[in-house]
Amino acid sequence: MSDKIRPQHLTRKAMLYVRQSSAYQVSHNLESQKLQYAMQDRLHQLGWNEIEVIDEDLGRSAAGTQTRTGFDRMVAEVCLGHVGAVAAREVSRFARNSREWQQLVEVCRIVDTVLVDQETVYAPRQSNDRLLLGLKGSLNEYELDLLRHRSLEARREKAKRGELVVAAPVGYCKTEDQRLEKDPDLRVQDAIRSVFRQFGAIGSVRQTLLWFLEHGLQLPACTPRGEIQWKRPRYGTVYRILTNPIYGGAYAYGKTECKINYEGGEQRKHDRRKPRDEWLALIPNAHDGYVPWDEFERIQRAINGNLRLAGHAGAPKNGEALLAGLLRCRRCASKLTLHYTGNRHDALRYSCQRGWLDKGQPRCIAFGGTRADAAIAEAVLQVVQPAAIEAAMVAREEETLKQDEVLAALQRDLQAARYTAQRAQKQYDAG
Structure with a gap:
């Protein structure tokens, strides 16, 4: 002792x-x-x-x-x-x-x-x-x-060498030698491609989501156990698919960082998405992508262009105005604000109030938008009139392709449901 x-x-x-x-x-x-x-x-x-x-x-x-x-x-x-x-x-x-x-x-x-x-x-x-x-x-x-x-x-x-694969997003599988391969389920592959096709045709993340919701189509999602589960799509699901470099065939690591703060004496973790130039690794053409890397980069520029920030026109919104987000004030270079007036809110008016709102300066400019939009519409029609018939035919073909794509997606869902039912029936008969 x-x-x-x-x-x-x-x-x-x-x-x-x-x-x-x-x-x-x-x-x-x-x-x-x-x-x-x-x-x-x-x-x-x-x-x-x-x-x-x-x-x-x-x-x-x-x-x-x-x-x-x-x-x-x-x-x-x-x-x-x-x-x-x-x-x-x-x-x-x-x-x-x-x-x-x-x-x-x-x-x-x-x-x-x-x-x-x-x-x-x-x-x-x-x-x-x-x-x-x-x-x-x-x-x-x-x-x-x-x-x-x-x-x-x-x-x-x-x-940095592109050899660290932590987890595979939906649409990919991680191999034993730390590589990414496309999910062998063709239904999953077609659903991912449909997201990119619809965005290419529509040009808006939100409108792409609404297209899936309108036709009652589902998108795949990964469960915590790594299994595929089909769910009603949400905005975050569509946005992650369109902005994840993995779907463009690139290896990316270090896209986010975690910061720890203390609030009320308790630890709180906050994730922040870093700019691309701060990522630890970005290696294009590292694996087979759902879209080429050039196409993925074009999609990122389109998504950034939809933001209503300085230098961006922003995504189109509801309303009859043709020049929303496109006109700028010559005096202060701010975007003109659009207002709808009248009993039926059908009279549009462009104005610049940034100097007055931010610095208390006099209002810059304001004018009715009906005549301005009519002049722009007439000029646009004169330019596109020679190709009007061809444009109508192209629009008709695109609409037909969209309907065919919806039908094909519904047929894949029906085939998957039949397979699941047949498998459950065989398991029941075997038991």
Whole structure:
């Protein structure tokens, strides 16, 4: 028995802290669990009869970013003076950050509780042991930072080479050699291609979504288990398909970053999408895409052009005005604002009020838009009149193709439903 263990320590219970950092370690590193639980024998040899094992923190890191109920309960018991010794196979099991480690050491010093590992007994009331515990806590924290840094650097270098495939989006499958291949399900492939075809014909993410909703078509989505599930499309689903470089055949990594803020004393994570020039890796033609890379880039320019920002006309909106978002004030270079007036809101008027709204300056210009739109419409018709018949034929062919595409999609859905029903029937008959 160590001379640091006194009778007042043995009259109180000992607490054995068992922890592993991840669920994978809990499932696969079984030998480590056995060695930690075996510390009960060492405590018995040191003279303790009452031993409480705390293992509810299995699968949780000690880096300080996760709540560890077991550790908190152990510290609370020590504060109450009910514990004569806290034990772990290695002291790094207790904490990997200085704040929690120093808290545990200080509490043990105040209530005279010893710390026990597989090699030594530490008495925090002794200055030499307290110094040694402080050094070990700092080394544990440094070791964790070093391992994290090495792992992150290896991950970044692998990503720069285009060899790091974390997960495959819908429409792709990840192979064993870390490559992306198209989903063998032709129904999934046709649905992804339909999104790009409709955007190419319509030119708006929202209108593409409305086209799918109007015809009752579904889009595939990946479940947490990696299975394909067909759902009613949403705007975010269509937008992600159209803006993900993977569908253009490019490998991309580092598109977002996570920032941690503290609100109300609780940790909050916020994801931010980074500009393309800040991405860690972007490698075109890395795999087979659903659209060529040039076409994907054109789609990105079209989506950005739909934003009603400076330098962009913006996507067309409801209303009769032809020049909405296209006219600018000669005096302040701001876009003219469009207003509809009258009993039926059919009289349109263009005006510039940015100087007045932002700086209190006089209004720049305002005029009725009916005559201006009529003049523009007449000029446009004069230009397109020679090709009017050809344009009508092209529009008719496009409408026919859209109807054929809807019919083909519905037929694929019907075929998939029949296959599922036949499979369920065979399973029922076999059971």
